[in-house]
Amino acid sequence: MKKTGFLERFRAWDEDRFDLTERTTGDLNRPMRPAPTDRTVSDEPVQRLAAGEMRAFSRIYPILAAILGVVLIAFLLMTVYDLPPFGAANVPADNEVPARYVRDGMAETGAVNVVAGVILDYRAFDTLGESHVLYTALTAVLILLLSLRDAEPEPDPEDVLMRRDGILTTTAALLVPIIVLFGIYVLLNGHLGPGGGFSGGAIIGAGLILYAIAFGFTRLERMLNLKSFRIICLVALCFYSVSKCYSFFCGANGLHTIFSPGTPGRILSAGLILPLNIAVGVVVACTMYGLYSIFQRGRI
Amino acid sequence: MDYFELLLLGLLVVCGISTCLTRNLLASLIIFMAYSTIMSVLWALLKAPDLAVTEAAVGAGISSILLFITLKKLRDIRRKANDEKDRLS
Amino acid sequence: MRELLLRLWDSRIAVAAVILFAVGFVTLLLHRNLLKKIIGLNIMDTAAYLLLTSLGYIENRLSPIIRSGETDPALYVNPLPAGLVLTGIVVSVSVTAVMLALTVRLYQRYHSLNLDEIYAMAQKEHGV
Numbered sequence: 001m002k003k004t005g006f007l008e009r010f011r012a013w014d015e016d017r018f019d020l021t022e023r024t025t026g027d028l029n030r031p032m033r034p035a036p037t038d039r040t041v042s043d044e045p046v047q048r049l050a051a052g053e054m055r056a057f058s059r060i061y062p063i064l065a066a067i068l069g070v071v072l073i074a075f076l077l078m079t080v081y082d083l084p085p086f087g088a089a090n091v092p093a094d095n096e097v098p099a100r101y102v103r104d105g106m107a108e109t110g111a112v113n114v115v116a117g118v119i120l121d122y123r124a125f126d127t128l129g130e131s132h133v134l135y136t137a138l139t140a141v142l143i144l145l146l147s148l149r150d151a152e153p154e155p156d157p158e159d160v161l162m163r164r165d166g167i168l169t170t171t172a173a174l175l176v177p178i179i180v181l182f183g184i185y186v187l188l189n190g191h192l193g194p195g196g197g198f199s200g201g202a203i204i205g206a207g208l209i210l211y212a213i214a215f216g217f218t219r220l221e222r223m224l225n226l227k228s229f230r231i232i233c234l235v236a237l238c239f240y241s242v243s244k245c246y247s248f249f250c251g252a253n254g255l256h257t258i259f260s261p262g263t264p265g266r267i268l269s270a271g272l273i274l275p276l277n278i279a280v281g282v283v284v285a286c287t288m289y290g291l292y293s294i295f296q297r298g299r300i
Numbered sequence: 301m302d303y304f305e306l307l308l309l310g311l312l313v314v315c316g317i318s319t320c321l322t323r324n325l326l327a328s329l330i331i332f333m334a335y336s337t338i339m340s341v342l343w344a345l346l347k348a349p350d351l352a353v354t355e356a357a358v359g360a361g362i363s364s365i366l367l368f369i370t371l372k373k374l375r376d377i378r379r380k381a382n383d384e385k386d387r388l389s
Numbered sequence: 390m391r392e393l394l395l396r397l398w399d400s401r402i403a404v405a406a407v408i409l410f411a412v413g414f415v416t417l418l419l420h421r422n423l424l425k426k427i428i429g430l431n432i433m434d435t436a437a438y439l440l441l442t443s444l445g446y447i448e449n450r451l452s453p454i455i456r457s458g459e460t461d462p463a464l465y466v467n468p469l470p471a472g473l474v475l476t477g478i479v480v481s482v483s484v485t486a487v488m489l490a491l492t493v494r495l496y497q498r499y500h501s502l503n504l505d506e507i508y509a510m511a512q513k514e515h516g517v
Contacts, residue, residue, distance in 0.1 A: 065419040069411045076407040077397065084494070085399040085449035089463075094447060098463035098469045114453035114465070115350045118472040130476050137483030144490040173508050174377060186353065193351030193454060202357035226464050288362050291486050295369040295493075309405045314434050316409045320416040325424055332428050339435050346402075347452040348471040351478070355435075358482050363431065364508050366482075367424070370489045376495050381500055 111191040111270045120196070120273045120280075120299030124244050127197075127276075130282050131240060135233060138294075140289045145294050179207035187281040191271070198275040201284025208289040217293065224289065233288055236279040243272055308342050329367050336360035402443040409436035423492045427485060434481040438474045447468035460465045 025237025084091040101118055111117035119127050180203075212220055309380035315335040322328040355360035394397045397404050409432055417428030445467035453468035492502070 061419050065415045068418070069415040072411040072414060077404065080400055080403045080407055081393070081396055083400055083403055083444070085396075086402055086443055087446055089447050091444070091447075092468070093444050094467050098467045101456075101468055102453060102462040103460050104466050106458075108459055112455050113350070114455065114468040115348075115471045115475070118468055119475060123472065126476055130479055133480050134483050139486050140487050141490040144487075144494055168453055184395065194353050194452075195349065196475075198348070198475060199353040199357045202354070202362055206357065206361045206365070209362075289364075291366060292369060295366060295489070297375060306401070309401060313405055313408055316436075319428055319432065320412055320420070320425065322447055325422070328425070328428065332431070335432070335485055336435070338401055339439065342402075342439070343442060346446045347450065347466045348445070348474075349452055350440050350471055351438075351455070352441060353461055354478050357433075358478055359435065362483050363485055367428075370424070370493060373493055374502070377493075377497050378500065383433050 024248045055230055109273060111269055111273050113191055113193055113196075116191045116196050116273060116277070120190075120276050121271075124276065127280065128240055131237060131280055134287050135237060135283060138290050141291060141294055147299055169214050172210050176207050178213075179210065180204055183207060183281075183285070187277060188274070190267070190277040197280025200277070201281035202288055204281065204285040205288025205292075208285065209292045212292065212296075214287070217297065224286070229286055229290060233283055236282045240279045242278060243276065274297055305345055307341070308338055308345070312338050312342065329364060329371070332367070333360055333364040337364070353365060391483070400443075403440055406436045406440040406443065409433075423495065423503050423504060426504075427492070428486050430474065430488070431485060434477070438477055441470045441474050 007249050019194045084093075100112055101122065105114045105122075106112065109117035109121040111121065181264060183203030183206075185200075186195035186203055190196030190200065208220065208224070312335065315331055315338060315374075319328050319331045319335060322331060336355060340352045340355040340360065343355060413429045413431070413433030413436060417426050417433060420426055420429060447466045450466045451464055451467040453471070455465075494505055496502060499510050501507055501510075
C-alpha cells in the first residue's frame with residue numbers, strides 16, 4: 001500500500017471496504033456475487049454509481065462532513081458556554097432530589113451505595129424496563145440470525161480440540177475462574193459498593209465468553225442451552241416484575257416490614273435490592289453469552 | 301489529578317477522531333476499545349465508580365467482542381461466497 | 390475572547406464531550422461503511438453520557454457510597470446522573486447488538502458493507 005497524506009486519506013475515506021486480508025481499496029468494479037434469491041441482482045447500477053455519482057459524492061462528502069462537524073461544534077459550544085462551570089457546587093442539577101436520595105436513602109432502602117438504591121429501589125421501574133430492553137434485543141438478534149444456522153456445519157469437537165492454542169487455553173484456564181468469581185463478587189456487593197447487576201452480569205458473561213472461545217461450546221452446552229436459558233431469563237424477569245409490581249396493589253406503600261432495609265453495610269440487607277441485583281445480573285450474563293453464541297454460530 | 305485528567309481528555313478526543321478516520325476496520329475497533337477504557341478511567345476520576353465498572357465491562361468488553369465477532373462472521377460469509385463462486389466457474 | 394476561552398476551559402469535559410459528539414454524529418451521517426456508522430453512534434452515546442456525568446460532578450466531594458454513615462448531602466457528588474447513565478450504557482449495548490445483527494443480514498444478502506451499494510442493489514431488486 002502506498003503511503004498517503006492525511007488529506008488524501010480523508011478524501012478517500014469511502015474506500016475502506018471491509019477486508020482483513022487483502023486490500024480492495026479503489027476496486028469499485030469488483031465483480032459482485034448475486035445475492036442468493038430467485039431475482040438475481042446484477043451489479044450494473046453499482047457500476048453506474050461508481051462511475052459518476054459516487055466519485056462526485058466522495059469529493060463532496062468529506063468537505064460536507066467537516067463543515068457539518070464544525071457547525072455542530074460551534075452550536076453546542078454556545079450551549080456549553082451557558083452551562084454551570086464544571087465541578088461547582090450549587091448547580092441547578094444539585095437540587096433537593098439528589099439531596100433527599102443521599103440523606104434518607106440509606107435509612108429507607110438500606111443500601112450503602114446510593115446509586116444502587118436509586119436505580120433498584122426509587123427508580124426500579126426504569127431498571128425493569130431496561131432488563132426487558134436487553135431481553136428484547138436478544139430476541140431480535142435471535143430472530144435475525146437464526147436463519148444463518150443451517151448455513152454452516154458445526155465444527156467437529158475433536159477438530160476444535162486439535163486446533164486449540166496452548167497459550168489461549170492455559171490463560172483461559174487460569175483466568176476464567178477468577179473472572180467469574182470477581183463477577184459474582186461485584187454482583188453480590190451491588191448495594192455495598194460500586195457494581196451491581198449490570199456490571200457483575202457483564203463480567204460473568206465475559207468469563208463465559210472467554211471459556212467458550214478457549215474450550216468450545218460443547219461443554220458449556222450441558223449447562224446453558226436454549227431451554228435452560230429460556231427458563232433462567234423467564235424466572236428472573238418474572239421475579240423482578242412481580243417484586244416491583246406488588247406495590248401497585250398495596251397502594252405504593254411497599255412491604256417494608258417483610259423486606260426490611262436491615263442493617264446497612266451487611267451483605268444480607270437492603271431489602272429487595274440484593275435479590276433484584278441477582279435477577280438482573282443473571283439476565284445480563286445470560287444475554288451477553290447468548291449474544292456471543294448467536295453471533296458466533298447462529299444459535300444458543 | 302488535573303494533569304492526568306487533561307491527558308485522558310486529550311487521549312479520548314484523539315482516540316475518538318482516529319477511530320472514525322482509520323481505514324482498517326480491525327484497527328478502528330481496537331482503537332474504539334481503547335476509547336472505552338479511557339472513558340471508564342475518566343468516569344472513575346469523576347467520582348462515578350458504578351459507571352466506571354459498568355463501562356469497563358460492557359463498553360470495552362462486550363461491545364468490542366460483539367464487533368469483533370461480527371467482523372469474523374462477515375469474513376466467513378465472504379469466504380464462503382468466494383468458494384461457491386470458484387466452484388461454479 | 391479571553392473570557393470565552395477561560396469559560397470553556399472551566400468546563401473542559403463538556404467541550405471534549407461536544408467534540409466527541411460532533412465526531413460521532415458526522416461519522417454516523419456521512420460515513421458509508423455500516424460498521425463505522427455503528428461505531429459513530431456508540432461514540433455519540435458515550436459523549437452524551439460523559440456530559441451528563443460531568444454535570445453531576447462536584448469538586449472536593451466523595452463518590453456517593455456512604456461508608457462512614459455520614460448522610461450529609463453536602464459531602465457527596467450527585468448520584469442521579471450516574472443512575473441515569475447506567476441505564477443508558479446497557480441500552481446502548483442492546484442497540485449495538487441489534488444493529489450488528491442487521492448488518493450481518495445485509496452483508497449476507499448483498500455482500501457489501503457500503504450503504505450506497507446496498508441501496509443501489511435494493512433499488513434494482515425492487516425495480517424502482
